[in-house]
Amino acid sequence: MPIKILMPQLSPTMTEGNLAKWLKQEGDAVSAGDIIAEIETDKATMEVEAVDEGKLGRIVVPAGTEGVAVNTVIALLLEEGEDAGALAATQAAPTPKAAPAPAGAGGGRVAASPLARRMAERAGLDLGALRGSGPGGRIVKADIDAALAGGAPVRAAAAVVAPAEAKAAPPPPPAPPSGARYEDMPLSTMRKIIARRLVEAKQTVPHFYLTIDCAIDRLLALRKDLNGRSDAYKLTVNDFVVRAVALALRKVPDANATWVETAIRKWASVDVAVAVALDGGLITPVVRDADHKGLAAISAEVKALAERARAGKLMPEEYTGGSFSISNLGMYGIPQFDAIINPPQAGILAVGAGEPRPVVKDGALAIATVMTCTLSCDHRIVDGALGAQFLQAFKGFVEDPLTTLL
Amino acid sequence: MPVQTVREALRDAMAEEMRRDPAVFLMGEEVGQYQGAYKVSQGLLDEFGDRRVIDTPITEHGFGGLGVGAAMAGLRPVVEFMTFNFAMQAIDHIINSAAKTRYMSGGQLGCPIVFRGPNGAASRVGAQHSQCYASWYGHVPGLKVVAPFSAPDAKGLLKTAIRDPNPIIFLENEILYGRSFEVPEGEHLVPIGQARVARAGKDVTIAGFSIAVGYALEAAEMLAGEGIEAEVIDLRSIRPMDADAIAASVARTHRLVTVEEGWPFAGIGAEIAALVVERCFDELDAPVARVHGVDIPLPYAANLEKLALPDAARVAAAAKAVCYRS
Numbered sequence: 001m002p003i004k005i006l007m008p009q010l011s012p013t014m015t016e017g018n019l020a021k022w023l024k025q026e027g028d029a030v031s032a033g034d035i036i037a038e039i040e041t042d043k044a045t046m047e048v049e050a051v052d053e054g055k056l057g058r059i060v061v062p063a064g065t066e067g068v069a070v071n072t073v074i075a076l077l078l079e080e081g082e083d084a085g086a087l088a089a090t091q092a093a094p095t096p097k098a099a100p101a102p103a104g105a106g107g108g109r110v111a112a113s114p115l116a117r118r119m120a121e122r123a124g125l126d127l128g129a130l131r132g133s134g135p136g137g138r139i140v141k142a143d144i145d146a147a148l149a150g151g152a153p154v155r156a157a158a159a160v161v162a163p164a165e166a167k168a169a170p171p172p173p174p175a176p177p178s179g180a181r182y183e184d185m186p187l188s189t190m191r192k193i194i195a196r197r198l199v200e201a202k203q204t205v206p207h208f209y210l211t212i213d214c215a216i217d218r219l220l221a222l223r224k225d226l227n228g229r230s231d232a233y234k235l236t237v238n239d240f241v242v243r244a245v246a247l248a249l250r251k252v253p254d255a256n257a258t259w260v261e262t263a264i265r266k267w268a269s270v271d272v273a274v275a276v277a278l279d280g281g282l283i284t285p286v287v288r289d290a291d292h293k294g295l296a297a298i299s300a301e302v303k304a305l306a307e308r309a310r311a312g313k314l315m316p317e318e319y320t321g322g323s324f325s326i327s328n329l330g331m332y333g334i335p336q337f338d339a340i341i342n343p344p345q346a347g348i349l350a351v352g353a354g355e356p357r358p359v360v361k362d363g364a365l366a367i368a369t370v371m372t373c374t375l376s377c378d379h380r381i382v383d384g385a386l387g388a389q390f391l392q393a394f395k396g397f398v399e400d401p402l403t404t405l406l
Numbered sequence: 407m408p409v410q411t412v413r414e415a416l417r418d419a420m421a422e423e424m425r426r427d428p429a430v431f432l433m434g435e436e437v438g439q440y441q442g443a444y445k446v447s448q449g450l451l452d453e454f455g456d457r458r459v460i461d462t463p464i465t466e467h468g469f470g471g472l473g474v475g476a477a478m479a480g481l482r483p484v485v486e487f488m489t490f491n492f493a494m495q496a497i498d499h500i501i502n503s504a505a506k507t508r509y510m511s512g513g514q515l516g517c518p519i520v521f522r523g524p525n526g527a528a529s530r531v532g533a534q535h536s537q538c539y540a541s542w543y544g545h546v547p548g549l550k551v552v553a554p555f556s557a558p559d560a561k562g563l564l565k566t567a568i569r570d571p572n573p574i575i576f577l578e579n580e581i582l583y584g585r586s587f588e589v590p591e592g593e594h595l596v597p598i599g600q601a602r603v604a605r606a607g608k609d610v611t612i613a614g615f616s617i618a619v620g621y622a623l624e625a626a627e628m629l630a631g632e633g634i635e636a637e638v639i640d641l642r643s644i645r646p647m648d649a650d651a652i653a654a655s656v657a658r659t660h661r662l663v664t665v666e667e668g669w670p671f672a673g674i675g676a677e678i679a680a681l682v683v684e685r686c687f688d689e690l691d692a693p694v695a696r697v698h699g700v701d702i703p704l705p706y707a708a709n710l711e712k713l714a715l716p717d718a719a720r721v722a723a724a725a726k727a728v729c730y731r732s
Binding site for chain 2 (some may be wrong): 113116118142
């Protein structure tokens with residue numbers, strides 16, 4: 001029997017992916033560990049390794065196929081001694097794995113109790129992304145409760161939308177005025193995810209905004225001083241901002257939280273996500289335990305994450321989770337802007353450019369380098385006063401960066 | 407509250423109704439001189455005399471028909487069957503005459519009669535004397551069927567049944583006769599068609615009637631030790647069935663186990679399962695589980711009889727299964 005190679009589930013929320021590229025062709029010998037294909041998931045391109053060895057007998061799902069459900073047979077591997085005739089015996093039908101596979105595996109019917117089905121519909125959960133603990137993988141109330149209590153990842157998965165909905169033909173785009181010339185660019189998976197997640201965030205998270213000015217002359221001086229001491233690192237203003245945000249979250253832990261419908265979940269660790277622009281999108285890799293990391297460590301990590309992000313090589317665990325985000329457009333000269341919260345986080349800090357501005361100092365006009373930061377808060381978790389306390393703490397660390405050493 | 411056995415509560419119910427309404431009389435084998443085969447009619451002959459407490463020959467077909475005729479003629483008979491197994495002799499009168507009279511006479515004739523007696527298995531009385539008739543009679547439009555568990559319900563339901571203008575099948579249980587409960591003093595009526603939450607819980611509903619309520623309560627106690635809070639519904643009436651109460655409970659617990667001594671095929675559990683699917687499908691988190699007598703004629707051997715009938719352990723196991731616990 002040829003071995004079926006299935007569409008892998010590369011992250012807990014992945015229900016389908018695009019088969020970007022085959023690196024082996026039909027007839028090629030494959031040994032265990034060989035990279036045989038690249039799969040484009042929600043946000044990253046991942047490599048598929050062969051588990052077994054043999055000869056690639058047939059590519060079932062051609063390169064460039066979009067929306068391939070997890071656990072679909074994508075190729076057939078001939079074992080030693082098998083010839084192409086064995087392929088005929090193997091059905092290319094999706095074969096859902098027994099227990100551990102998600103209930104929606106194979107694109108077939110999802111087994112769920114009527115109650116679980118109704119609860120999932122109400123909560124906007126995608127049943128196909130859940131694992132059922134009942135007999136035969138049936139999704140039951142306990143699984144929905146766990147998913148809702150688990151909050152973050154599953155709520156996020158909900159944004160990936162039920163497969164049925166995704167497969168429904170989208171409404172045709174509005175007809176352009178006659179004679180207008182245009183080109184419809186096909187949506188990448190990332191673009192679709194960004195669109196869904198941000199619509200979800202703006203529609204379901206009650207945003208409010210707090211803006212504060214921070215004088216960063218001392219920060220710039222310290223940065224220059226530190227960068228002059230070694231070539232081992234090159235600190236950016238953003239590295240200082242990451243550290244200041246991390247320390248401010250530790251100082252005001254109520255802002256380091258997630259709304260989970262039945263509770264406010266306060267996170268024990270401070271994981272700060274940093275928005276990184278990519279061609280055709282953006283991604284938010286996470287600096288874990290940022291409050292326990294020094295400037296050089298943060299700097300190196302952000303740099304490495306950003307490089308891997310631009311190469312499309314981030315692992316899902318590197319860009320999921322995180323309790324707070326930073327979006328910095330200072331390098332583009334933007335003085336101030338408002339950002340959209342990245343659910344299920346409680347807030348995002350929009351960091352503007354540091355620029356010389358007139359300020360009043362000791363009753364006289366003076367010039368200072370000022371950086372304007374705007375905090376977007378999820379009002380379900382963070383009230384005005386709490387947001388202000390956080391910004392005050394942040395401003396303290398930024399304006400007097402030596403205190404970040406304490 | 408005074409404590410009474412089910413046997414005494416039934417006797418009091420009949421005595422009170424006989425005092426209240428001279429049209430009420432009791433008829434059956436050994437109900438008079440012998441005070442009832444199971445001593446349910448104790449003292450009634452002394453108080454009401456042999457015109458109202460009538461010993462019959464051993465012919466259910468005969469006195470069953472006599473009772474139906476008396477009811478059509480305006481009396482309010484209570485017909486005691488020594489057990490409902492013997493009432494198969496009288497089933498033509500019960501179904502074809504009693505149950506259908508109001509319909510077939512266009513409402514001109516009624517049949518206000520109570521057929522009562524022990525139902526279901528007792529203890530080692532063999533395959534022919536151990537049947538549960540809840541499903542048999544529950545099947546018939548025109549009949550009301552009640553099957554109380556506790557003494558207060560036995561009393562309140564029997565009084566209501568005697569006053570009801572329709573034929574009533576009143577299913578008792580031999581093993582329950584001697585069991586004691588607190589019974590309210592004074593006039594105590596229980597409406598037909600209303601179930602009772604015998605124990606509140608949130609994790610699983612266990613619905614049963616008659617002696618099965620006892621198994622359910624025992625099972626609930628066992629389950630509580632394992633962190634499962636079972637809600638026990640004492641159906642009390644088989645027909646009309648209190649679908650609202652069952653649906654409301656399932657809406658709380660999302661899981662249902664039915665318990666009965668009768669056979670599974672077209673049984674009360676099957677009826678309840680269908681009812682729940684119709685009424686509250688979206689509330690179910692697990693398929694309905696039925697605990698019931700094994701689908702065989704009941705064995706006479708004590709060990710096999712025990713294996714063929716429901717008990718608390720089997721109810722608890724079913725409840726855990728629908729809670730996805732094992």
